[in-house]
Amino acid sequence: MAQKQIYLDYAATTPVDLTVFKKMQPYFFEQYGNPSTIYSLGEKASQAVENARGQIADFLKCSSNEIYFTGSASESDNWVIYGVIDKIWEQENKKSHIIISSIEHKAVIAPARYHEKNNLAELTLLPVNEYGLIELTELEKAIKNNTRLISIMYANSEIGTIQPIREIGELIRKINSKRKEKIIFHTDAVQAVNYLDCNVQNLGVDLLSLSGHKIYGPKGIGALYIKKGTPIVSLIRGGGQEKDMRSGTENVPGIVGLGEAIKKVRDCKTKIQSIKKLRNKLITGILKDIPDSQFNGSLGKRLPNNAHISFRGAEGESIVMELSQRNIFVSTGSACASNSLSPSHVLTALGLSHEQSHCSVRFTLGKHTTNNDIDFVLKVLPGIIKRLRKISGK
Amino acid sequence: MYSKKVIKHFQNPSNMGKMKNPDAVGKVGNPKCGDIMKLYIKVKDNKIKDISFETMGCVAAISTSSMITDMAKGKTLDKAMKISYNDVAEELGKLPPIKMHCANLAVKALQKAIKNYGCSKATTH
Ligand code: FES
Secondary structure (H helix, E strand, O other): OOOOOEEOEOOOOOOOOHHHHHHHOHHHHOOOOOOOOOOHHHHHHHHHHHHHHHHHHHHHOOOHHHEEEEOOHHHHHHHHHHHHHHHHHHHHOOOEEEEEEOOOOHHHHHHHHHHHHOOOEEEEEEOOOOOOOOOHHHHHHHOOOOEEEEEOOOEOOOOOEEOOHHHHHHHHHHHHHOOOOOOEEEEEOOOOOOOOOOOHHHHOOOEEEEEOOOOOOOOOOEEEEEOOOOOOOOOEOOOOHHHHOEOOOOOHHHHHHHHHHHHHHHHHHHHHHHHHHHHHHHHHHHHHHOOOEEEOOOOOOEOOOEEEEEEOOOOHHHHHHHHHHOOEEOEOOOHHHOOOOOOOHHHHHOOOOHHHHHOEEEEEOOOOOOHHHHHHHHHHHHHHHHHHHHHHOO | OOOHHHHHHHHOOOOEOOOOOOOEEEEEEOOOOOOEEEEEEEEEOOEEEEEEEEEEOOHHHHHHHHHHHHHHOOOEHHHHHOOOHHHHHHHOOOOOHHHHHHHHHHHHHHHHHHHHHHHHHHHHO
């Protein structure tokens, strides 16, 4: 009998919520107008876009004028790194210093490295401790006179670590109050939106990236919160959409979906405790039933849906494939599963050995995960690890 | 990403496990991703009489290990030495280009085992 599909890769993407999908539907067929046009069909589309902008602003507790739609969170992140640095060049003709953590998403690291390589900015990659946390004192020490941009992700996608964004925000505010050339603070909140407070006033951030498909919304849509007055150049020049900052005809169904999805996040907050309980059951069960398995990262400062475990002597891609044969979908930070054939930079930054990364599996739960799902994983996983260890002779 | 045959060998690998009293062992590591492969052989009349493997690695590494043991079994040492990674990949249907190095690992392990066998013979006889 074919086993039901068990999806445990919610950090990779999520299924679109049915009510979200239904809200999007009319914007493909009936309300297909271009929001920039002035007849009623276009007006309806434009209203839908502005409504969604309001929904996001409501969630982040900011003004809707501060929300910009993008094609993905990667685009938002790239925009931040290029846009702020370019603006400072433009206004002050000065080379700035960027600080990011060493476990940022590649959408932050890669553009920052590009700046560094082309001598457009200096770059500091802040180390993290074994739990994946940055130390505030280290951050403070890293700040220089020309530091103008700090980007620290709210919650890490691989290891689930939650950074003290609020405290960082406070620290930067304090430092900024004593200097003329302000430091801009960005956070990539892609993984955080489902579970954590994203009130930008509380967090003290100037910029925040988010994405639709991690919160039961559609793929291909993201947003960037830009606090009023933040120096940043426009990303795409052209027809002048998004207040002349990001031209291109709006992805109306996507925008509508993102708005609805973020509105629904609040309803889901009640599910957090049950997700966390299932996640803890998974971790305890694995550590109890599978010898030589090791839990990675922090348990306390972690997203409630993330579990990350290394199984000595069993390679990650092979574990993923074995689970996939049983209709269970998870992911790994193993070098073998990456295009670069190097282990995940996040796991390496945490101090995991090559071997530990090699044997690691990430499970991320979501609102559709059931107790039966976890029971089934706990039932089949020990056998899988045993078999792979037999093959490896370890 | 993987062909049916690759998955089949991955799920039911032939000649898997450590060998008692092998005539020679070839151990290689994959410099690219850090995997380890061990091939054990028993030789009689210049032919590979028995062969088995241990592999700590990806799906492709495990299934190419399995495949190469099937291919080498019964072959003369000279012939076994000539098995190329293209031969292994072809036998498996197809391997993703990024996984070619895993097939190469299996080839290197077999060649090393055969060479080690030659050396041990040279010293004992
Ligand atoms: S053995 Fe590591 S990628 Fe195949």
